[in-house]
Every structure is written in structure tokens, then in C-alpha cells.
Amino acid sequence: MRIIRTTQALRTWQRRHDPLRGSIGLVPTMGALHGGHRALIRHARRTCGTVVVSIFVNPLQFGPAEDYRRYPRDLSRDLACCREENVDLVFLPKAETLYPHDFQTTVAVGALSQRWEGEHRPTHFQGVTTVVTKLLNLVRPDRAFLGQKDYQQYCVIRQLVKDLDLDLRITLCPTVRDADGFALSSRNRYVTNTQRQRALALYQALAAGKQAIAGGTRRADLVEKKMVKVLDAGHGLAIDYLRCCDARSLEPLTRLRGTVVLLGAIRVGGVRFIDNLIVRIR
Numbered sequence: 001m002r003i004i005r006t007t008q009a010l011r012t013w014q015r016r017h018d019p020l021r022g023s024i025g026l027v028p029t030m031g032a033l034h035g036g037h038r039a040l041i042r043h044a045r046r047t048c049g050t051v052v053v054s055i056f057v058n059p060l061q062f063g064p065a066e067d068y069r070r071y072p073r074d075l076s077r078d079l080a081c082c083r084e085e086n087v088d089l090v091f092l093p094k095a096e097t098l099y100p101h102d103f104q105t106t107v108a109v110g111a112l113s114q115r116w117e118g119e120h121r122p123t124h125f126q127g128v129t130t131v132v133t134k135l136l137n138l139v140r141p142d143r144a145f146l147g148q149k150d151y152q153q154y155c156v157i158r159q160l161v162k163d164l165d166l167d168l169r170i171t172l173c174p175t176v177r178d179a180d181g182f183a184l185s186s187r188n189r190y191v192t193n194t195q196r197q198r199a200l201a202l203y204q205a206l207a208a209g210k211q212a213i214a215g216g217t218r219r220a221d222l223v224e225k226k227m228v229k230v231l232d233a234g235h236g237l238a239i240d241y242l243r244c245c246d247a248r249s250l251e252p253l254t255r256l257r258g259t260v261v262l263l264g265a266i267r268v269g270g271v272r273f274i275d276n277l278i279v280r281i282r
């Protein structure tokens with residue numbers, strides 16, 4: 001497994017990449033790799049000849065009061081994971097490498113990145129789309145693999161790829177969950193057991209919403225009411241949003257039809273949790 005730290009070395013690697021070695025698949029990550037990342041890497045491994053994983057805690061996507069400094073970092077474990085999963089190349093830039101002192105460009109997607117997470121984290125998505133544009137330009141992958149856990153991020157990146165005519169396919173891979181349904185996330189490393197136990201209610205609420213739709217409910221307000229009831233706001237738990245949305249535009253729905261995404265974000269004792277479920281209505 002090769003490790004590259006500079007943009008120059010990556011460009012050279014890219015230019016010399018032999019097309020006979022098959023397509024290039026990119027799994028962009030911020031490290032602290034877990035089962036969800038492994039699933040993305042395995043998907044890439046099955047479908048691409050060359051698998052690249054980028055590990056970069058991107059300062060641009062953290063707000064001033066967010067956890068950039070505290071974000072879990074565990075490089076030796078991450079590299080061991082990449083070796084185990086047969087990754088061909090790990091791109092491991094430093095912040096100064098991607099953002100030299102005179103860096104002054106940002107890439108921002110419009111309406112799609114302003115709602116839901118965008119309302120609560122106003123500069124988040126432009127940090128994501130800026131770094132993802134750079135990574136895609138450097139690695140030039142044929143495919144990139146993203147997890148459903150960050151469903152809005154997937155929608156925003158898909159829009160970026162479409163709007164800027166980037167020549168690659170974005171693949172969404174299902175959220176990996178613990179046995180009780182709790183979605184895996186790098187941030188789970190600093191969540192206490194009590195917080196986890198309370199936050200599990202988010203998944204349970206979404207699952208109840210999905211069940212209500214399966215049972216024939218087509219009014220979004222009724223499904224949302226059901227989800228809020230399961231979540232039982234209170235007990236130090238606050239709801240940022242819990243809505244039925246169109247899976248493509250992420251606009252809130254009144255009448256449910258087509259592909260619907262149930263999107264939720266809550267705060268438990270100062271920690272934010274997001275999750276979602278997709279429901280296809282025939």
C-alpha cells in the first residue's frame with residue numbers, strides 16, 4: 001500500500017496510473033475509520049481496479065465553535081485498516097498542503113446545502129464541497145463512494161458533480177449500524193454510554209416513521225408527529241429537525257410519494273447526532 005502526502009506526488013501517481021489497472025475508486029474520509037468506512041472501501045474494492053482512500057480532517061468544514069481540534073485522530077489504526085482492506089493508495093495531506101497560506105477559493109452549492117444541516121452549520125457544506133472538489137481534481141477517480149449516514153452531504157456532492165460537469169459516478173452506500181440500529185460514526189468515539197442510549201431514540205423514531213409509511217400513512221405531518229412522539233423530546237434531548245423530505249431535492253413534503261427520506265438531527269448533552277432512512281413508496 002502506497003502512502004502519498006503531497007499534491008505533486010499524487011499528480012505524478014495519477015498521470016502514471018495505468019488504465020489497464022482498471023478504474024480508480026475514491027473513498028474520501030476524515031480518518032477514525034470504522035465499519036462504515038470499511039463497507040465503503042469494500043464496495044470500491046469490488047467495483048474498481050484501484051482503490052484510493054483519502055484521510056484528511058478538513059478544517060474548512062468545522063464551524064468556529066465545533067470540534068476540529070477534538071475530532072478523533074488515529075492514524076496507525078487507520079493505516080492498518082486500509083492495509084487489511086487491500087487499499088492501493090492512501091492520500092494523507094497536511095492542512096498546509098491543501099490550504100497554503102494564500103488559499104482563497106471556495107466552492108459552494110446553492111439551496112440544497114442551505115437547508116437542514118446547512119441551517120445549523122452555515123459554513124459546513126462549503127467546506128465539504130471545497131475539499132471534495134480538490135480531492136476529485138487531484139485523484140481524478142472514476143467513482144467516489146459516500147455513506148448514507150450523511151445523506152445531505154451525498155445530495156450536495158452529487159449536485160456539485162452535476163453542476164460542474166465532473167466526470168465521475170458517485171455511489172451511495174447504506175449506513176452501517178450496530179445491532180440495536182445506532183449508526184456508526186467517527187464521533188461515536190467520544191460519546192458516553194448514556195448519551196448513546198438517549199440518542200438511539202433518533203433511529204427508533206425514524207424507524208417508527210418508516211413503519212407508519214409502510215402501514216399506509218401518506219400525510220407527512222402525521223408521520224412527523226409519530227416520530228416526535230417516539231423521540232419524546234425532553235430529558236436533555238433537543239430536536240433540531242425531524243422531517244419527511246423528497247429524497248432528491250430535500251424539500252419538506254406534505255403528501256408522501258415517490259422516494260422519501262426521513263431526516264433527523266438531535267442534540268443530547270451538547271453532542272449532535274444525525275441519521276436518516278429512505279422509504280420508497282410504490
Ligand code: PAF
Nearest residue numbers: 028029030058128131150
Ligand atoms: O464525510 C466525511 O468524512 C467528510 O465530510 C468528507 C466527505 C471526507 C469531506 O471532508
